Amino acid sequence: MGDMNVVKVEAYRNSFLKEVEANVEGGQWVKMCMQCGVCSGSCPLGSAWDHPPQELFMMIRAGKREEVLTSSSMWMCTSCYNCIVRCPRDLPITHIMHGLAHYAERLGLAPKNQPTRKFAKLFWNNLVKKGRVNELKLGVALYFMNGLVEGIKTALKMAPLGLNMLKTKRMNPLEYVGGHGIKDAAGLQAILKKARAIELAKAKKA
C-alpha cells in the first residue's frame, strides 16, 4: 500500500482529539458523534464543503491535525443551526465549527484567502473601531476585498443603486468620513483587549 492516501501510524490515537477538547469551543462533544451523517445531509451548503461536519469529526478522531486545521470547511458555516436542531446526539455542531475555525485562526493555520474568513475579519475590524458597524465603509471595503480593479468595477456597477438610495435618503455619504458610534468606544476596546488576554491565557494553560 504505497499510495499517498495512507495515513501515518500514529493515526486513530486520542492525542489530537484531546487537543481539540482542550482548545475548541464544544470540542468535548466531538467524541460523541455517531457518524449518522444527519448534519451533513441537513447543511444547506453541505455540497460546497470539502469535509462536512461528520467527516471533520472523524478526521479529528483519526488524528488528522493538519488537514482539519487548514481546512476551509468550517469557514463555510452560515450558522443556520439546521445541524444542531437535527443532531440525534445533541452535538452543538454550529458552535464546534466556529470553535474549530477560531482555533485554526489563532494558530495561524486558517486558509488565508478563504472569503468568509476575510469577510469576518473586515466585519470585526469595522465593528470594534466605533462599536457600531459602519455599513457604508463595510460595503465599500467588500468591493475592494479582492483588489483595486475589481473594486472599481463593482463600485461602478453598484453606482446607480447608490444614487437612488441617496435620492430617497436611504444613505448618508457623510457616514464614510466620520460615522456614528457608541458613547465610549475606547471602553469597548479595553473590554475586548482584556477578553482576548483572558482567552490567550486560558489557551496557554491548556
Place this chain on the structure above:
Amino acid sequence: MADVKIGAYICKGCGIGERLDAKQMMQVASRDAKAHLVREHEFLCNAEGVQMIKNDIANEGVNRVAICACSRRSKTDAFNFEGVAITRGNIREGVIWVRPNTEEARETTQEMAEDYVRMAVIEAKFMTPPSKNTEAKYDRTILVVGGGVSGMTSAIEAAKAGYPVHIVEKASALGGNAANFLRRVPQKSPYANPEDSGVAGLIKAIQADSKIKVHLNSTITRTSGAPGRFAVDITTESGATATEHFGAIVQATGFHDYDANKLPELGYGKSPNVVTQLELEKMAKAANGAVLKTKDGKEIKSVVFVQCAGQRSSKEGHLPYCSGHCCSTSIKQAMYFKDQNPTIDTNVIYSDLRTPGTGGEEFYRSGQRKGVTFTKGVVSEVVNGSDGLDVKFKDLILNQDVVEKADLVVLATGMIANSGVNIDEVKQDEPGEWKSSPESVLNLSYRQGKDIPLLKHGFNDSHFICFPYETRRTGIYTTGPVRRPMDLLQAQEDATGAALKAIQSIESAAQGLAVHPRVGDLSFPSFRREGCTQCKRCTVECPFGAIDEDEQRFPVFNESRCRRCGTCMGACPVRVISFENYSVDTVGQQLKNINIPEEFEEKPRILVLACENDAYPALDMAAMRKIEYSAWARIIPVRCLGSVNLIWLTDALNSGYDGVVMMGCQKGENYQCHFVKGSEIAQVRMSKVDDTLKTLNLEVERVATYEVAITDIERAPRLINDMAEAVKKVGLSPFKF
C-alpha cells in the same frame, strides 16, 4: 355415545331476518339435512337464545348443535356448550355481509345461506364431542438441559412457580460461557459501566433451592415419551445411567464460539495477540483487575476491536447472521482498558454499530464518553508489524486505506448454536434399531430424529415473531442462544418465557388439552389400524414429529405431542386418520351435501377451503368491511391447508363443483403457517393436482392454491372472484347431474 340428536338454530338478528327467509332455512335444516330439532330466534346470542339451546341440550337430549348465525370466530363465549359438538353456519359474515341487498341478488343470497345451513347440520352429524385423552399424564418436574445463564434462569423461575426442576449439565460446573466473563454489559440504568456477571449469584440461588436438582458431568442418552410423561436417561461421565421422569423439557444448550482459525487473514493463529472476545474475557478474568499484558509480556497500550469478524458475511465458511451481542461486548471490553488507564487507545472498527436493548445506546454513549474511538470501516488484514500488530482497514467515512498499530487485536466472532444433530441430514435409526448418539443433545427416540428440527443457520426455533419459544417438538422449548443469537439480558428474559411455556405444556398435557396454536383443543387423531397400509406418510409429514412407528411400521400416535393440525389426515391416502370433531367426513360430507344446481340454471359452485388461522379471518374481516364476493362460493374453514385430503378435491370436482380455491398461509423461509410445514406440504400435494384434473378431463384453471395472509382483506375476496371469472371462461363443469 348416545344417539345423535342434532339441534339446528337459526338466528334472525344482525339483519339476517330481513335479508333471508328464515322459514325456508328451517325447512332445509329439517327436511334436507335432517336436523332433529330446528328453531329460530330473533337474537340467538342473547341470554334467552343461549338458554333456549341449553334447555334443548338438557331436556330434549340435543347433543349436536348447529348454530346458523355469525362466523365461528364470533360469539364464541355465548355459543360454548360443554359435552356437545358445535358447528357454525356462517350466514352473517359468509352471506349477507358479502352480498348486495338487492332484489336481483336475493335468490342467490338465499341459496348461499341455505347451503351454509345444510353444511352446518351435516358437519354436526359427522362429528363426535371430543372425549377425554386417556394418554393424559401429569408429571410436574421440568428438565432443563444446560446449566448456563439461560438454563439456570429457567430453573430458578420454574422453581419459584412451584415446579421441581432437574438441570443436566455436561461440564463439571454450572455457569456455561458466562462463567468466563469478568463483567457483563450493564442491565440497569444509567447503563454506563460493566457490571458483575451475576453468574455466581445464580449458582448460589440454585444451590440454595431444594426444588432444583443438578446433574453435573452428565448428558442425556435417551428421551422418550410426550409432554406430561417424558422418560429421560441421564448418563454421567462414568457411564452410570438413571431414568428420570419429566413433564416438559427446556433446552438451554447455548452456543459455542465460531472457530477463529478460519480467519487467518485477521491474524488469528499467526500472532498470539490476536484473540477472540471470549478469549479476551478469559484473559481479563484471569488478570482480575491487574494490568493486561500481551503474550510476550508487554503492557498493552493500544487495542483494536474488529467487529463482524467472520460474521454478517456471505463468504464461504463465514456466518451470514449477526450475533447481536458483539458490539456491546466490544464496548464493554474497551472499557476494561479505559477504566484502568484512560491513555490506552481503543479503536472499535465496525461497519454497522448495533447495541440492541434498552440500555444499548446509553452504553455506546458511555463508551464514547470514556474516549473509546469508534471507526466505521472494514478490516482487510491483520499482520505482524515491526512493533506489534498492523491492522489494515478502510475507513468508510474518510474513504481511505489506513494502517493502525496495535498491541492487541480482538475479533468479534459469532455465536454458533449447540443444537445437536441436524435431523434433516443425519440418517434416522429404523424402529427397533435406535441407538444413542454422542453428538445429539436430547437423543429423542422420536421417529423423525434425535434432536429438534432447525429453522435457520443451525438455530432451533419456530417463527421468530409470531411464535417465539415454540419448537417443532411439543413440550420441549428451546431458550437462549440455542434459539437465536442473543445477549445475557435477552437470554434471561427468554429463559423466563421458556419456563412459563414448559409449565403451560405440563398443565395442558395433564388435562389432555392441546397447546399452541389450538390451545385447549381436546380432540386428538385416531386411526383405524385395519385400514392402514403402513405407507409412513403421516409419520414423515407430521410437522411436530408426534407420530412414531412400531416395529411393524404402523403409526404410533402420541396425543400429547400432537398440535391438532390434521396434516396426517391430509396425508393419509387411505383416509384412516381422523379427529372426533374434524375428519375426512366432517368436511367431505359438507361439500357433498350442498345443492349443485342443474347445468341449465347457470349457477356455478366454487368450493373454497380456507385456513382457519389466516385466510378465514381475512374473509371475515372483508365481510365486516362489506367487500362483496361471488355468490357461487361455498367456504369451508380447515385447520391448516396441510389437513386437506385430496379426496375432498376429487369429491368436489366429481359432484359438479366448477372451481376449487385453496387458501393457506405463506410457506418457505418466512413462513407464517401456524403449523410450520402445513401449507408447504399442502402446496407440494397440490402441485400434483393438475394430473388428476387432466385424467378427469377438466381444465387446470379450475383448481387454484394461494398463499393468503391475515392482512389480505381485499385480496382474499378478489381471489374468489377471479375463480368465478375463470369458471365463466372455461364454462361449467361437465360433472353436474
